[in-house]
Amino acid sequence: MNLVEKILARASGRESVQPGDVVVAEVDRLVMHDLSAYLTGKVYDERIGKDLPYPDRVVTVFDHHFSPPTEQQADVLNRTREWTARRGTQLFDCGSGNIHNVLMQNGLVQPGQIVVGSDSHTPVHGTVGALAVALGNDSHAGTVMPFGKAWFRVPELVQIELTGTLQPGVTPRDVALWLVHELGEGSVIYKALEFTGDFIKGLDFWDRWLFPVLCVDLGAKCGYVEPDEVTRAFVETLPGGRVDLLVNGDGDPVEDVRRFDVSSLPPQVAMPPTVGNVHAIGDAVDTPVQWAELGGHGGGRLEDFRLAAEVLRGRHIHPGTKLNLVPGSREVFRQALELGLVAELHEAGGTWFPPSTGSNQTANMGAMSAGEAMVSTHSRNFPGRNGSTKASMFLASALTVAASALEGKIADPRGYVGHGGAQ
Amino acid sequence: MSVNPEFQTRYEGRAWTFPANIPTDALVKSRYVFDPMEEIVKHVLEDYNPRFPLEVRPGDIVVAGHHFGQSSGRAIATKALKATGIGCVVSSAFSRTFYRNCFEIGLPSLEVPEVTEFVEDGDHLVIDLVDGLFRNETRNIERSVPPAPPFLLRMLAAGGLIALTQSDPDWAQRTD
Numbered sequence: 001m002n003l004v005e006k007i008l009a010r011a012s013g014r015e016s017v018q019p020g021d022v023v024v025a026e027v028d029r030l031v032m033h034d035l036s037a038y039l040t041g042k043v044y045d046e047r048i049g050k051d052l053p054y055p056d057r058v059v060t061v062f063d064h065h066f067s068p069p070t071e072q073q074a075d076v077l078n079r080t081r082e083w084t085a086r087r088g089t090q091l092f093d094c095g096s097g098n099i100h101n102v103l104m105q106n107g108l109v110q111p112g113q114i115v116v117g118s119d120s121h122t123p124v125h126g127t128v129g130a131l132a133v134a135l136g137n138d139s140h141a142g143t144v145m146p147f148g149k150a151w152f153r154v155p156e157l158v159q160i161e162l163t164g165t166l167q168p169g170v171t172p173r174d175v176a177l178w179l180v181h182e183l184g185e186g187s188v189i190y191k192a193l194e195f196t197g198d199f200i201k202g203l204d205f206w207d208r209w210l211f212p213v214l215c216v217d218l219g220a221k222c223g224y225v226e227p228d229e230v231t232r233a234f235v236e237t238l239p240g241g242r243v244d245l246l247v248n249g250d251g252d253p254v255e256d257v258r259r260f261d262v263s264s265l266p267p268q269v270a271m272p273p274t275v276g277n278v279h280a281i282g283d284a285v286d287t288p289v290q291w292a293e294l295g296g297h298g299g300g301r302l303e304d305f306r307l308a309a310e311v312l313r314g315r316h317i318h319p320g321t322k323l324n325l326v327p328g329s330r331e332v333f334r335q336a337l338e339l340g341l342v343a344e345l346h347e348a349g350g351t352w353f354p355p356s357t358g359s360n361q362t363a364n365m366g367a368m369s370a371g372e373a374m375v376s377t378h379s380r381n382f383p384g385r386n387g388s389t390k391a392s393m394f395l396a397s398a399l400t401v402a403a404s405a406l407e408g409k410i411a412d413p414r415g416y417v418g419h420g421g422a423q
Numbered sequence: 424m425s426v427n428p429e430f431q432t433r434y435e436g437r438a439w440t441f442p443a444n445i446p447t448d449a450l451v452k453s454r455y456v457f458d459p460m461e462e463i464v465k466h467v468l469e470d471y472n473p474r475f476p477l478e479v480r481p482g483d484i485v486v487a488g489h490h491f492g493q494s495s496g497r498a499i500a501t502k503a504l505k506a507t508g509i510g511c512v513v514s515s516a517f518s519r520t521f522y523r524n525c526f527e528i529g530l531p532s533l534e535v536p537e538v539t540e541f542v543e544d545g546d547h548l549v550i551d552l553v554d555g556l557f558r559n560e561t562r563n564i565e566r567s568v569p570p571a572p573p574f575l576l577r578m579l580a581a582g583g584l585i586a587l588t589q590s591d592p593d594w595a596q597r598t599d
Contacts, residue, residue, distance in 0.1 A: 022574045024595040035453060039499060047585050076457055120496045120520065136498035136524040142585035149595060151574065185444060186490030190519050219490060221519055274444065361453045380494070382446055
């Protein structure tokens with residue numbers, strides 16, 4: 001069995017499972033954010049209503065709002081606060097950070113566990129070797145909250161094998177963007193993806209994070225990196241981190257293997273209207289950008305601020321461009337402070353925002369007027385997601401975001417990082 | 424499989440077609456998710472066809488291209504589509520969270536490969552979920568597809584996932 005099958009078999013009390021089986025499994029963690037928790041709690045109260053048997057398994061993170069801009073939004077957050085207090089579940093309130101970053105940094109996901117959530121990027125927790133799947137509100141309210149369980153169909157596995165070494169100025173995020181183009185949006189609907197190969201295995205934990213987060217755009221159910229020494233070392237830094245839960249596959253041959261070499265890849269940009277519209281940076285350079293942002297579900301990592309500082313240290317951004325800096329968690333901000341990145345990026349003209357999901361869905365920030373454009377480390381670029389349907393969102397690496405903020409237009413970062421520099 | 428006798432497996436209605444890769448944002452924009460359903464249904468798929476929310480009739484059938492309901496897994500997207508009164512939804516391939524939500528909230532759905540190639544707006548369609556039948560009567564085209572797994576059909580027959588767990592104490596054991 002592979003890692004997904006092993007986890008599902010263990011959690012459903014079966015000796016083995018195979019693709020196509022439908023099983024009901026124990027769920028270790030349910031995570032919701034401020035856009036999903038209210039509706040899920042409402043469904044639970046209206047249709048179930050009894051006390052939660054496992055309230056500690058349920059976690060809510062307010063990540064789209066760091067400070068509600070309207071009375072309606074403030075009301076929704078308050079009702080959700082009231083629900084979490086009444087039901088005894090865990091709440092990370094405004095200012096805590098991005099839902100997934102907060103969950104991981106607080107040790108609330110462990111390898112080998114089953115994690116479910118409303119947010120479509122929930123599969124990102126496969127980075128630690130958990131089975132992480134996005135479900136809908138009715139699964140959460142109807143089976144996870146009252147029974148601690150959820151139903152799953154066992155997915156087929158596709159192995160994504162990445163090999164090679166990146167050129168200077170090219171980062172793992174460029175590889176991730178490019179991979180959506182190479183595989184295609186919705187190309188592996190329902191599959192489980194294993195990210196492997198010497199390129200993936202050579203990445204540290206937070207760079208591996210950029211791969212399972214892609215699952216939703218590829219159509220996959222879940223994705224993971226098999227736990228190894230990098231995983232083990234990372235888990236040991238987590239509060240309550242448990243390496244005894246590590247699960248690996250049996251190494252059975254996988255029928256469907258897709259192989260890619262990253263060695264000659266230039267920086268990549270996902271242009272509107274979808275995340276699969278990925279081009280080599282040459283096709284996007286010189287597009288004026290009024291906004292640049294480091295943040296979002298896959299962004300706002302310490303690594304993103306480190307990379308941006310390599311470009312922006314001692315320089316100042318273009319007067320026509322605003323640079324939003326949105327840490328993925330309070331821990332990221334603390335580390336950025338300690339490393340001097342907060343001051344450096346501030347001096348370069350960037351604006352620090354509270355830990356959150358930043359401009360995702362424009363809940364709290366990031367609306368654009370018709371004709372405006374943003375380049376960011378976000379995960380989505382659908383027109384209308386950030387204000388006007390005539391505004392544009394470009395997705396790129398932290399290096400490209402920084403170089404573009406400097407020039408006021410989308411810029412190739414390779415001119416700013418020396419040989420052997422940022423990777 | 425025991426099917427609630429009130430559960431309808433056959434649907435017949437007028438087609439509304441939609442292109443590939445429509446995200447759930449287009450079914451319910453995030454700015455409407457906290458609004459009452461009466462308000463939400465006025466905007467379903469309006470960016471793709473402004474006539475749809477105004478002119479959709481009970482029993483109509485939505486026919487969508489590849490990866491329908493991609494992106495956010497919000498169940499309210501399926502609830503809003505159901506609230507328009509449509510009989511069922513057909514796609515060449517659903518996004519997995521959307522497909523899951525359809526069964527969980529009781530919106531009948533069927534996957535029919537390449538379906539948008541042989542359906543135009545207004546065509547008269549007949550669908551049977553249990554037999555895996557898709558027929559376009561206007562164009563005299565028929566396709567046979569595998570029906571959904573029994574667990575999902577049982578869910579649909581019960582009226583959704585919560586109804587299933589409340590009506591069948593053994594729901595967690597009967598998954599085959």
